[in-house]
Amino acid sequence: MSKIKIPLQRKKKLDSLFEALSITGDDIYVFLCDMNYDYSRWSKALVHEFGLPSEYMEGAGAIWEEHIHPEDKKSYHDGIEDIFAHNANGHDMQYRARKVNGDYVVCTCRGIVITDESGNPEYFGGAIRNHSQESQVDTLTGLRNQYGFFESISQSIRTHTETKIGIIGVNKFAEINEVYGYRFGNRVIQHVGRFLMEHVGSRGGTYRLDGSKFAVITQIQSMKELKENYARLRSYYREGIEIDGTFITLELNAGALELRDFDTDDKTVYACLNFAYDESKLKKHGDFVAFKETRDHDDRGRIVMLHNIRNSITKDNKGFYLLYQPVVDADTEKIIGAEALLRWKSKKYGVVPPDSFIPILEGDPLFPDLGEWILKTATSDAKKILEKNPDFTLNVNLSYSQIEQPNFTDRVWDVLKETGFPADHLCLEITERCRLLDMDLLKNVIVTFRAGGVKIALDDFGTGYSSIGLVKNLPFDTIKIDRSFVQRIEEDDKERKLVSNFADAASTFGARVCVEGIETEGMRDILREYGIYSFQGYFYSKPIDIKELALME
Ligand code: C2E
Ligand code: CA
Ligand code: CA
Numbered sequence: 266m267s268k269i270k271i272p273l274q275r276k277k278k279l280d281s282l283f284e285a286l287s288i289t290g291d292d293i294y295v296f297l298c299d300m301n302y303d304y305s306r307w308s309k310a311l312v313h314e315f316g317l318p319s320e321y322m323e324g325a326g327a328i329w330e331e332h333i334h335p336e337d338k339k340s341y342h343d344g345i346e347d348i349f350a351h352n353a354n355g356h357d358m359q360y361r362a363r364k365v366n367g368d369y370v371v372c373t374c375r376g377i378v379i380t381d382e383s384g385n386p387e388y389f390g391g392a393i394r395n396h397s398q399e400s401q402v403d404t405l406t407g408l409r410n411q412y413g414f415f416e417s418i419s420q421s422i423r424t425h426t427e428t429k430i431g432i433i434g435v436n437k438f439a440e441i442n443e444v445y446g447y448r449f450g451n452r453v454i455q456h457v458g459r460f461l462m463e464h465v466g467s468r469g470g471t472y473r474l475d476g477s478k479f480a481v482i483t484q485i486q487s488m489k490e491l492k493e494n495y496a497r498l499r500s501y502y503r504e505g506i507e508i509d510g511t512f513i514t515l516e517l518n519a520g521a522l523e524l525r526d527f528d529t530d531d532k533t534v535y536a537c538l539n540f541a542y543d544e545s546k547l548k549k550h551g552d553f554v555a556f557k558e559t560r561d562h563d564d565r566g567r568i569v570m571l572h573n574i575r576n577s578i579t580k581d582n583k584g585f586y587l588l589y590q591p592v593v594d595a596d597t598e599k600i601i602g603a604e605a606l607l608r609w610k611s612k613k614y615g616v617v618p619p620d621s622f623i624p625i626l627e628g629d630p631l632f633p634d635l636g637e638w639i640l641k642t643a644t645s646d647a648k649k650i651l652e653k654n655p656d657f658t659l660n661v662n663l664s665y666s667q668i669e670q671p672n673f674t675d676r677v678w679d680v681l682k683e684t685g686f687p688a689d690h691l692c693l694e695i696t697e698r699c700r701l702l703d704m705d706l707l708k709n710v711i712v713t714f715r716a717g718g719v720k721i722a723l724d725d726f727g728t729g730y731s732s733i734g735l736v737k738n739l740p741f742d743t744i745k746i747d748r749s750f751v752q753r754i755e756e757d758d759k760e761r762k763l764v765s766n767f768a769d770a771a772s773t774f775g776a777r778v779c780v781e782g783i784e785t786e787g788m789r790d791i792l793r794e795y796g797i798y799s800f801q802g803y804f805y806s807k808p809i810d811i812k813e814l815a816l817m818e
Contacts, residue, residue, distance in 0.1 A: 271302040279306055279388075286390055296376070297390035298325060300349070311393065313423060316365030334361035334369055351386055354378045365423075370397040403473040405451055406458035414472040417482050418531040421524055428524045429469075430534070431481045431491050432542045433461070433498070436516040436551065438477035445511065452508050453477075453515070460501070464494065478542075488523055492553045495519045499551065518546040522556040522568075529572040532629070536575070537568055540625040543701065547729075567621075574609055574622050578631045582638045584611050587646065588808035591817060592660065592779065592801045595793060600817060602658035602692070603650070604801065605643035606808045627664035627698070636667040637676060644686035646811040651690055653815070660692045660722065665699045669706070674713045689718035692743065697729035704738065711739055722779070727767055736774050744771035748782020748802070755787045768795045 271279075279299050283306045286295045294311035298304070305325040312320050315332050322328055326345045333341050337360035347353035355377035361369040376391025401413035409417075421428040435441070435457060442450035454477060461479055462471045469483025483491070495517075502515035520541030524534060541556040557567075577584045589603040609617045626632055640661055647659040667673060681688055693714065699707055711721050722743035726732050727750055736744060746767050754760045764780070771778045783789055783802030792800070806817070 269302060271299060271304040275299055275302065276304070279304070282388065282390070286392075294393040294395065295390070296325070296393065297388060300378075300386050300389055303349075311395075313420065314364055314395070315362060329362075332363045334363070337361055348376075348378060348386075348389055354386075355391075370395055372396065403458075406455055406473045408458050408462060408471050408473045408479070410472065411474045413470075414474060414480050414482070415531045415535070417470055417472075418524070418534050421482075421484075422527045422529060422531065422534075425527045426484060429483050429486060429488055429491055429521065430524060430538060431495065431519060431521040432474065432538050433457075433479045433481070433495065433517055433519045434542065434546075435477035436518055436546065441513070445513075449509065449511065453513070456506060456508060457502075457515075460498065464498065488521065488555055491521055492555075495553050516551055518542060518551045519553045520545050520556065521553065524568075526566065526569050528569045530575075532631075533568060533572040533575050536626055536629045537571065539628050543628065543698075547698070547700065570614055570617070571622060571625060573611060573614070574617070575626060575629065575631060577609065577611075578626075578635045582635060584609050585635065585638070586610065586810075587639065587642055588810055589643075589646075589814045590801060590808040591806045591814065592658070592799050593805050595780075595797045595800050598800075598805070599656075600654065601656050601799060602660060603647070603814055604660035604694070604808075605639065605647075605662070607639060607662075623664065624698075628666050628701075630666075632664055633667045633670050633673075636664060637680065640677065640680050641684060644680060644684040644691065647690075648684065648686050650811075650815055651686070658690050658692050658720070659686070660694055662694045662696075662724065665695075665701050668695070668699065668710050669702060674710060674717075677714070677719070678717065687718075689720075692720035692722050694722045694724040694745065696724045697732065697735065700729070700731060700735070708739055711741075715740065715742070723776075726771070727763075733770065736771065736776065741774070741776045743779055743798070744776045745779045745781055745801075746771075748780075751780055751782050751788055751792065754791055755785070761791060764792070765795045768797055772796065 279297060283295065283297045286297060287308065294308040296305060296307045303324055305322050306320055307317065307322065307325060309320055311317065317328060326349070330338060330342055330345070340358060341360050344353070344356040344358055348356060355375075357375045359371060359373050362372050363369050372393050372395050374391065374393045376389055378386045379388040379390065381387040401409050401416065403410040418430065435453065438450065438453075441453055454473070457479060458471070458473055461481065465471050465481050465483070468485045469481050472480040472482070474480055481491070486494070499517050502517060505512055505514040520538055520543070522534065522538050522541060537556045541554045545551055545554040586608055587605045588608060589605055591600045592602040592604060593599060594601050607619045607623065609622065643659055643661050647657070651657045670676070681691070714721055720742040721740075722745055723732070723735060723741045724745045725747045726736075726744045728747045746764060750760060750764050750767065754764060768778045777798035778796070779799040779801060780792055780797050781801045783792070783800045783804045785804055789800065789804060
């Protein structure tokens with residue numbers, strides 16, 4: 266094949282023909298080869314997706330062949346050879362091609378040869394359709410689905426394009442389905458989808474994620490504009506719409522994120538977005554919540570750090586370890602248990618406390634694996650302590666995404682069997698974030714655990730606005746009063762009253778009370794008056810490693 270460099274005029278012609286071909290749309294890739302010079306231009310999207318060297322290539326046929334599945338290579342090779350040997354005037358074939366991430370996707374490739382005035386082959390051009398993209402469309406709304414969404418995020422990351430991403434969802438959509446029926450629910454989804462698409466228009470992409478969640482991805486709009494658009498959308502649906510003669514109002518939630526660091530991946534970005542979305546839903550009554558990279562200072566690295574932590578989970582939980590904070594009997598001050606507390610450590614970040622990653626990653630599909638590791642490690646560590654101290658109870662924190670797993674209770678029994686730790690010396694702590702779960706499911710899980718001897722504690726009591734509701738509806742063994750309520754107890758008699766009321770409420774429902782955050786003798790003395798069962802706090806001990814715990818009396 267020719268090695269002569271393509272003249273500028275010919276390149277210009279190639280470009281204009283290529284552009285004419287490209288108007289077919291985004292989901293079809295286009296290629297065009299000037300056969301005299303074996304010089305081609307291929308769609309940018311394909312070049313990125315499959316990791317080709319450049320949009321412009323010499324000898325593109327051979328380069329592309331490298332990406333074709335070994336089993337399909339021969340027929341592809343023969344087809345191209347026929348074209349360049351002038352034995353064929355086109356091809357129409359299907360093969361598997363390898364994307365940059367290593368996955369093979371099925372492609373259909375159609376091309377034709379264009380001849381010059383004297384009948385000699387001049388151009389070979391056509392289109393390649395990536396069939397995996399077809400499943401990126403949601404059939405209900407016609408919007409791209411979550412595969413498309415992940416693909417778009419990955420592309421922004423790959424091409425280092427600053428991007429704003431928002432997730433919008435309909436509140437209590439399950440209730441709409443229940444009250445009006447599934448079909449009506451679908452119409453609601455279609456309505457919101459259409460409204461979003463019309464209003465985002467060409468300033469971004471619109472996607473339907475799972476259930477009643479949608480996403481908008483834009484490079485053009487600022488966060489401020491995204492927020493303003495959401496406010497308009499929200500008031501539109503608040504005023505109400507009519508669908509099939511039924512008038513309904515919708516409440517929405519929204520979380521958003523600005524992607525500016527690219528040393529991350531789509532799944533981490535999604536975890537951060539979901540966190541912002543849940544904040545909007547649980548704490549802000551649907552107000553727009555933007556994911557903040559850090560709470561304290563303007564360091565932009567948070568998404569990157571989360572990416573590193575997330576990766577550790579996939580690498581056998583490398584970097585994670587547990588510390589244990591003793592729990593003491595409020596009267597005798599003897600150790601009656603300890604709470605396992607997670608840490609993550611790396612060379613770059615040092616020791617990272619759990620508050621800076623658990624709330625964000627706990628909704629991630631990977632988190633249950635980490636949760637199981639925590640339970641396994643803690644129970645096998647604590648077994649040794651239990652041998653010395655038969656009254657010892659181990660507390661382990663749970664995340665809502667663990668409880669949500671279909672076989673969660675079975676998994677816990679399996680771990681207990683494996684480590685030989687007795688169920689009735691384990692207490693699982695759950696927090697208010699469990700409100701994200703279906704209440705019947707949660708109740709079921711709690712009842713199953715308690716029937717098997719495992720105790721259940723409600724953690725951080727008082728910090729959310731439905732604490733009392735939870736205690737009323739669910740059978741807890743222990744209520745842990747959050748340390749924010751006891752911090753000023755020595756100076757503030759209102760705080761004292763509040764804690765005493767909390768303690769009364771808990772015992773009304775038959776639960777024992779543990780107070781966290783005891784830092785001084787004074788606090789202890791005051792709290793001893795309130796019928797509290799156990800204490801935990803720096804006054805007794807900070808979280809320590811298992812060896813130190815074993816040495817404590
Ligand atoms: P938490 O469950 O409320 O844990 C108690 C937190 O309060 C711990 O922080 C502990 O170090 C701190 N603390 C204890 N006593 C005192 C005190 O006297 N004064 C002060 N100022 N602080 C005290 P840590 O270890 O940073 O954990 C933070 C949160 O991270 C935990 O709050 C829990 O919600 C979550 N977490 C920790 N480990 C795990 C885990 O293994 N799984 C899950 N799902 N969540 C965890
Ligand atoms: Ca806890
Ligand atoms: Ca707590």
